[in-house]
Amino acid sequence: MTIFRFPAIKARQSDQHTVVSFAALASELQQFAFIERVARDSGGRLSGFQRPQIAGHIREIRDYLEKSEAILPNPIVVAFTSGIEIEEADEFGRCVVRISSHDGPPGFVVDGQQRLSALSQLPDKDFQVFISGVVCEDDAELRRQFVLINNTRPLPKSLIYELLPTVGGLPRRLGDRAFAAELAARLNFDGSSSLKGMIHQHTNPAGIIRDTAIQRVVMNSVTDGVMREMIREPNGEDLCFQVIEQFYAAVKYVFKDDWKNHTPKTSRLVHGAGIMALGYVMEVLALLDGARTWQAFSKGLACLVGRTAWTSGEWEFGPDDHRHWKSVQNVNRDIVTLAQYLITIVRADAKARRAALTEPPDGSPEAP
Incomplete structure (x- = not known):
C-alpha cells in the first residue's frame, strides 16, 4: 500500500x-x-x-x-x-x-x-x-x-452544459439549462431519435448540429411553447422528447435533399440559424394544427417547399430584403428574421387549410 x-x-x-x-x-x-x-x-x-x-x-x-x-x-x-x-x-x-x-x-x-x-x-x-x-x-x-x-x-460552454444534467444544487442560470442539455443528449443517443448521432457534443465530436442550437429550441419551448404544459405531465420528459424528435423527423423528410449529407457550411437547414428558426415553426404547428407526429408536422411544413433557400439561391424576406442563402448567420437578428419569414408562410397555409375544411363541398355559402 x-x-x-x-x-x-x-x-x-x-x-x-x-x-x-x-x-x-x-x-x-x-x-x-x-x-x-x-x-x-x-x-x-x-x-x-x-x-x-x-x-x-x-x-x-x-x-x-x-x-x-x-x-x-x-x-x-x-x-x-x-x-x-x-x-x-x-x-x-x-x-x-x-x-x-x-x-x-x-x-x-x-x-x-x-x-x-x-x-x-x-x-x-x-x-x-x-x-x-x-x-x-x-x-x-x-x-x-x-x-x-x-x-x-x-x-467550452458546451462541455459545461453537457455535464449539467448530472449535477444538482446549481445556480438558477445553470439549472434552467439542465433539462435542455439532458433532452439534447437523449436526442443524440436514443436509438429511436431522428437526430441520433447528429448533434455535436464533446462526447460526439462527429455530430454536425450544434447542441447549443437544440438546447435553445428546447428552452424556448419550455418557457413559452408547447413543452411548457407537457413538462408538467407525469411523463413530461418523454412527451417533450417525442414532440421535438417527431418534428425534426418531419424536417428531414420534407427537406431531404437539403438535409442528407450536408453540414452547416453547405446547408442552412442544419446550421444553427435554421435549427433555431424552425424551432419556432414547430411551436406554430403544434399550436395551430395540434401536430405531434412527423406526419402532421410534414403536412404543415409542405407549404415551405420551393420557398426556402437552404442550400442555394436567395431568401426573399421582403421587397427590399433579398439575401444570398449563405448570408443567414447564427446571430439573433438573422434567426428572428428567418423565423418570422417561415412562420408567416406556415400561418397563412394553416389558415387556408382551416378555411377549406369549413367551406361547403359545392362552394355554396354556408347556412346562417
Missing part, C-alpha cells in the same frame, strides 16, 4: 467542504490523482467530466517547463471523495494530509489537466507543484464543484 504524507495548510472557507493546500512532486501527483475524460457508454450514459486534451497547449506548457527557470505557481485542483485523511489543523491552519492509493488514484483532477499532462511528459524532471485539495461528500458533489469552479474559466 502506498501512502503519501504532505504538510499542508487548511483554509477556512466553507463549513460543508474541506480545502487544503500542499506541494507534491509531479510523479507523486500522478499516483494519487487522475484525469477522467468526459465520455458516454453504448447506452448514452455520461461518465467523466474533463474535456479532451489540447495537444498544442500541452506542448507549449511542456516546452516551458523544460527550462531551468520555469515556475508553475498556479495550483492543480484535485477533488477527493475517499482515500484522504486530514489531521486536525492548529490555530494557523497547519495540518498533515495523508493520501492512500491502495485501490488506485483516489483524486480527480478538477482544474489543471493540461498542466498535469505536460508534467507527465517530463521524464528527466520531477517538477514540484502546488495542489489545492477539495474533499467532496460524493461523486455528485464532485461534479458540482467541477462545474462551479470551471464555469468562470475558459472551458
